[in-house]
Amino acid sequence: MPAIRTSGLTKQFKKRTAVDSLDLSIEQGELFALLGLNGAGKTTTIRMLCCVLPPTSGDATLLGNSIITQPTAVKQKINVSPQETAVAPNLSVQENLELIARIYGIDKSEARTKANETMRAFGLFDRSKDKAKILSGGMQRRLSIAMGLITEPEIIFLDEPTLGLDVVSRRELWKIMSGLKGKITMVLTTHYLEEAEALSDRIGIMHEGRLRALGTAEQLKQETGRTSFEDAFLALTEPEALL
Template sequence: MIAIQTINLTKKYKGKIAVNSLNLTIEQGELFAWLGLNGAGKTTTIKMLSCLTKPTNGDAIILGNSIISNPIKVKELINVSPQETAIAPNLTVRENLEFIAGIYGSDKRQSKQKAEDIISSFELSSITEEKAKTLSGGWQRRLSIAMALISEPQILFLDEPTLGLDVVARRELWSVIKRLKNKVTIILTTHYLEEAESLADRISIMAKGELKSIGTPNELISKTNTARFEDAFIALAGEGGIRI
C-alpha cells in the first residue's frame, strides 16, 4: 500500500521556488531517507507533508487523504520528531510520556499504560524517574522519538534525529530506529550519509528544490558509476548535479 504520494508538489516563497513539482511515492512500512545539501528543499517538503505549510501548487496524498482538502485527518495519521528535542525538561521521563499521551486524548489509566509500553519498547526503564533535562543528548533524542510514537502514528517524520550526538549515542539510536522498521513508515532527514546508507530502504536526493534521483544506496552508486555512496551523493547533489 502507498503511504505517501506527491503530485507535482510545489512551494514558492516570494517567487523563489523551494520545491519544484515533486513527484514520488513511498510505500507503507518503508524507511525512506531524504538527503540534500542545505537549501535543497528537504525541510520545506517535510513541512508540506506534515501540514505545517501549504503547497503553492500540487498535492500529496497521505494514506488516502489529501494534505490540501483533509489536513486534519492527515495530522491524525502522522507525527513528527523535530530536530530540537520536544521534551519538557523539568518533567521526568515517565511524566513526559504520560503528559503527551494525555494530550492525545488518553485518560489517566490509558496514559499510564501507554507510557509503560513505550518505556519497555524503548528500554527506558533505567531512567524513568530522572528529569529530562538531566539526560544525555542520546537519551533525550530517544525520549523525543518515544513521545512522537505515543500517539501510535502510521507515519513518523524524523528530522535529523542524531544531530550533535557522539558516535556511540548515534549508533545506539540507529538500533532504536531499526527496530521501528516495518512497524511504522519512517521519513528520515539527515546530513549523515552513513546514517541514510545504514538505515534506509530507499534514499531520495534533492538539489535546488528538485528531485535528482531515488533508489537504494547500491542503485544510486550504480546509476552514477561511482565506487562509494558518498561519491554518488556528490554527483547528484553537488553543483551541476545530474538527474537520473
C-alpha cells in the first residue's frame, strides 16, 4: 500500500485552478521531493494532503485513509514541519518537545522519555535546558523537525526545512533527513534544487497546477537531455529559458 495516493486531486479558487487533476503515488519510507516555481501548486497540494484545505474534486488516501471521509485518521498518522520555525521561543528545548507530545495525548512520564530520546537522536540533549530563542537558526530548525517527529508519525511533510541556514547547518540537517529514509515517509518541498537532488528517492515537478514530470534526478536529466538537474528543472518549468 502506498503511503500517499492521489486520484484526480483538484483545487479551484474561483476561476483559478491551483491543482489540476493530480495523480500521484508515493511509497512508504520514500523521501519524495515536490518541486515547482512559486504558484505551481505545491503548497495547495500539501494543504489538501494535510486535511487543512478541502479539494474541489478528486481524493487522496494516506496509508489507506481518505482525506475527505477519514480526515481524523489521516491527521493521526502525519505531522508537519512548517517553513516558519514552529518553536515556542520562551520554552526550553525539552519543554517544546514535551509540549507537543502532551498535545498529542502522550502522558507526562512518556512525554519526558520521548523528549530525551528525540533530543539524543537530533543532537539536542546538551541544549535541553536552553530556551529556544537563544538557539542558532540551524538548531531551531533541528528542534522544529524534532517536534514534528516526537509523535512518531508515519508521514511527515517538510516545508523548506533548510531555508536560510548556512552551509554547515544545512548539511547537518541533510544527515538527519538521510538517516530517516526508509523509516518514515517524507515529503520535502524546497527551492534548493541541489538539496532535492542529493536527498530524494524521487522528485515530482509541478507546473501550473499539473504534475509536469516524475522520476529520479538522473531520470529527469535524461528526459530533458540536460547534464545538470538545475537545467533539467528549468527545461520542465520554463522551456523558453534555455532556448
